Amino acid sequence: MDIEAPRVAASAQPGQFVIVKVDEKGERIPLTICDYNREEGSVTIVTQVVGSSSQKICDIEEGEYIQNFVGPLGKPSEFIYENIEELKSKRVLFIAGGLGTAPVYPQVKWMKEQGVDCDVIIGAKTKSLVIFEEEMAAVAKNLYIATDDGSAGFKGLVTQKLKELIDNEGKMYDVVVAIGPMIMMKFVAITTKEYNIRTIVSLNSLMVDGTGMCGACRVSVGGKTYFTCVDGPEFDAHEVDFDEAMRRQGQFRTIEQRKAKAEQERREGHKCNIGLH
Amino acid sequence: MAKQPRVAQAEQDPKVRATNFEEVSLGYTIEQAMLEASRCINCKNPRCVVQCPVSVKIPEFISLVKAGDIAAAAKVIAEDSSLPSVCGRVCPQEEQCEGACILGIKGESVAVGILERFVGDWARKNNVNTVSAMPSNGNKVAVVGSGPAGLACATDLAKLGYEVTIFEALHKPGGVLQYGIPEFRLPKDEVVAAEIANLTKLGVKIECDVVVGRTVTIQDLMDKEGYKAVFIGSGAGLPKFMNIGGENLNGVVSANEFLTRANLMHAYDDSYDTPIYTGSKVVVVGGGNVAMDAVRTAQRLGAESHIVYRRGEAELPARKEEIHHAKQEGIQFDMLTNPVEILGSSEGWVEAIRCVKMELGEPDASGRRSPQVVKGSEFDIECSLVIMALGTSPNPLIVSTTDNLESNKWGCIVADDSGATSRSGVFAGGDAVTGAATVILAMGAGRSAAAAIDTYIKNL
Numbered sequence A: 001m002d003i004e005a006p007r008v009a010a011s012a013q014p015g016q017f018v019i020v021k022v023d024e025k026g027e028r029i030p031l032t033i034c035d036y037n038r039e040e041g042s043v044t045i046v047t048q049v050v051g052s053s054s055q056k057i058c059d060i061e062e063g064e065y066i067q068n069f070v071g072p073l074g075k076p077s078e079f080i081y082e083n084i085e086e087l088k089s090k091r092v093l094f095i096a097g098g099l100g101t102a103p104v105y106p107q108v109k110w111m112k113e114q115g116v117d118c119d120v121i122i123g124a125k126t127k128s129l130v131i132f133e134e135e136m137a138a139v140a141k142n143l144y145i146a147t148d149d150g151s152a153g154f155k156g157l158v159t160q161k162l163k164e165l166i167d168n169e170g171k172m173y174d175v176v177v178a179i180g181p182m183i184m185m186k187f188v189a190i191t192t193k194e195y196n197i198r199t200i201v202s203l204n205s206l207m208v209d210g211t212g213m214c215g216a217c218r219v220s221v222g223g224k225t226y227f228t229c230v231d232g233p234e235f236d237a238h239e240v241d242f243d244e245a246m247r248r249q250g251q252f253r254t255i256e257q258r259k260a261k262a263e264q265e266r267r268e269g270h271k272c273n274i275g276l277h
Numbered sequence B: 001m002a003k004q005p006r007v008a009q010a011e012q013d014p015k016v017r018a019t020n021f022e023e024v025s026l027g028y029t030i031e032q033a034m035l036e037a038s039r040c041i042n043c044k045n046p047r048c049v050v051q052c053p054v055s056v057k058i059p060e061f062i063s064l065v066k067a068g069d070i071a072a073a074a075k076v077i078a079e080d081s082s083l084p085s086v087c088g089r090v091c092p093q094e095e096q097c098e099g100a101c102i103l104g105i106k107g108e109s110v111a112v113g114i115l116e117r118f119v120g121d122w123a124r125k126n127n128v129n130t131v132s133a134m135p136s137n138g139n140k141v142a143v144v145g146s147g148p149a150g151l152a153c154a155t156d157l158a159k160l161g162y163e164v165t166i167f168e169a170l171h172k173p174g175g176v177l178q179y180g181i182p183e184f185r186l187p188k189d190e191v192v193a194a195e196i197a198n199l200t201k202l203g204v205k206i207e208c209d210v211v212v213g214r215t216v217t218i219q220d221l222m223d224k225e226g227y228k229a230v231f232i233g234s235g236a237g238l239p240k241f242m243n244i245g246g247e248n249l250n251g252v253v254s255a256n257e258f259l260t261r262a263n264l265m266h267a268y269d270d271s272y273d274t275p276i277y278t279g280s281k282v283v284v285v286g287g288g289n290v291a292m293d294a295v296r297t298a299q300r301l302g303a304e305s306h307i308v309y310r311r312g313e314a315e316l317p318a319r320k321e322e323i324h325h326a327k328q329e330g331i332q333f334d335m336l337t338n339p340v341e342i343l344g345s346s347e348g349w350v351e352a353i354r355c356v357k358m359e360l361g362e363p364d365a366s367g368r369r370s371p372q373v374v375k376g377s378e379f380d381i382e383c384s385l386v387i388m389a390l391g392t393s394p395n396p397l398i399v400s401t402t403d404n405l406e407s408n409k410w411g412c413i414v415a416d417d418s419g420a421t422s423r424s425g426v427f428a429g430g431d432a433v434t435g436a437a438t439v440i441l442a443m444g445a446g447r448s449a450a451a452a453i454d455t456y457i458k459n460l
């Protein structure tokens, strides 16, 4: 959905995120920026229902207000600081998993605008869960789809598709950027390590403030502790301790799911208004 | 005639209050306030005022309380402090005004803090208008951060006729008053929000959800948005950890995270979505005010709660009153104990904290007796949550996104006594400059900077 937020839109860069708080009693939820329009002063976000607060975001209808919307937070992707000519000489692959496709899109779009061609793999469980396919096709050099059940594109995981591209189709990459569920990023990292390809992931850690004040977003990278919200969200995939990151991300799962369930029961089968479940 | 002893204020019963988040201290009635005020001997050279970082005219306001003219007393305080209900509750008076009070030499000092709180609360409840602004002079000033430093600076500038906008990163203004200090010491809606509302009555604008350095830079505020000067009161919010094994286990949090969830995000109130976890037994590492606030919050959430501190009880840096209150509420103090490792379950949740016993050596240069490890004294304390309350340092975000803004090796912004930084037109004060300190010192710094900003702009 598009949110009118002129200050955020004016400063947003690829790779950054926002924190959204729907109403007085909602949580502060970090969401990656999918797109921004500086002229219109708007920012696009995509959400997935994981708890009662994200359910509330999903329930928002056009024209309604979100109480708090703060950003852009985190560091922009490192490639925006790179020399464009050098960047053009690199073979870049983006791997997007599920809703991770949304934040990958502005990065590929940015690359295209700079004249850098990139390949993209979008992975999803099944065809109906593939998002941003058309938009992505318009900005990617080659777009590959991989679904678990084979209902669209390649049947299998993104890592299998990656192996196939390299082993059977004669492709090679200098940089891989992977954004998606932690577990996918973990296995992409393991795979690219085999081929010695530099890999960057964008971590979606638990957060509270998003400004470096609480340390809820701690992550171990190369044996050192970093705060995802200010030192990231993008890190060198081969240095990230994914097992710890996944465990920390799940800390409140049981509490949240209980609240989400109660919320759902209360609203008696309300449907998500923007069709994103 | 027997001397009137210091009038005690009512408090919630410790057993009851350890299970709720309502205020612990209940303040004075008007009769009690007038009686206590009558103890002040109205010194010619009041020692109390000298020790007050914002020089509140203490004997003057107390005489007015004694005479029963509370509205006039409120106006006297408002000349120097815009947050009397806050300061009356959280200032370390025993080290400041009350610590210096002449009556304290032989007996008990005047209860300046409780009187200040009484006046602030009374004025609010009776809608006393204590301040007014001069007509606008058309100059815009930006204030970064809405903690006590930013609020004090904004108040003084607004009174002088400046058009002030405060930019705050979080979704509610107040800084530590909002996210750190718990409801049971400082009510948020009734006191913090109400005293901040007085600022907006002076015409100060508050823009929340703006992270300066990310959403907008100081350079842009000055070059593109026409702010003539900027005051940085961004506090010292970056939490420290111990760097011991197991610190990234599930169930190890900073005091800032725990308190932010509880205060700013109202996790103790079930109708909010914020999750908070304590489990059955909580260990708080540290001995300052922040540690006391965290441990008392954990206790109220239903967990058996302990303080683990590496020095002795006499060395606890927290206010005596807080330690006393914590003990009354059943908090256990494990002194001369230092964590060396945190132990976790196979699922990665905290199970225990491994500690060593300490003994105090000879006093060092600073006069503090440094603790030394007792050999072979390792032992484990079982627990479900560990809260690290080891202090904080300034967030590097603003310094790293502002050219020519000098900071020192602790990350504090370098500023002179007036608040002037290495960059022309940019002033700073409060915890961002000093490192973690107190509400009233931050307010004092905000006020000095306001005066310096006024001079700076007049000379442009």
Ligand SMILES: Cc1cc2nc3c(=O)[nH]c(=O)nc-3n(C[C@H](O)[C@H](O)[C@H](O)COP(=O)(O)OP(=O)(O)OC[C@H]3O[C@@H](n4cnc5c(N)ncnc54)[C@H](O)[C@@H]3O)c2cc1C
Residues within 6 Å of the ligand: B090, B091, B092, B144, B145, B146, B147, B148, B149, B150, B167, B168, B169, B170, B173, B174, B175, B176, B177, B180, B181, B182, B210, B211, B212, B213, B233, B234, B235, B236, B237, B259, B289, B290, B293, B395, B397, B398, B429, B430, B431, B432, B436, B437, B438, B439, B440, B442
């Ligand atoms: C738990 C706790 C208990 C305490 N108890 C006491 C007590 O009893 N008595 C006492 O005197 N002192 C106490 N203190 C200390 C006192 O609260 C602080 O010294 C004081 O609040 C400092 O004021 P400040 O205005 O400098 O900063 P803060 O109060 O920290 O406010 C800074 C504000 O700036 C905002 N900010 C930071 N970076 C940015 C940015 N880039 N852009 C926009 N906004 C930004 C922050 O979100 C915050 O709201 C306590 C502190 C804590 C943490």
Ligand code: SF4
Residues within 6 Å of the ligand: B039, B040, B041, B042, B043, B046, B047, B048, B049, B058, B059, B062, B100, B101, B102, B103, B110, B112
């Ligand atoms: S020092 Fe004590 S007695 Fe003297 S004016 Fe101050 S409060 Fe009153």
Ligand code: FES
Residues within 6 Å of the ligand: A206, A207, A208, A209, A210, A211, A212, A213, A214, A215, A216, A217, A218, A227, A228, A229, A230
């Ligand atoms: S979310 Fe609080 S420090 Fe990163």
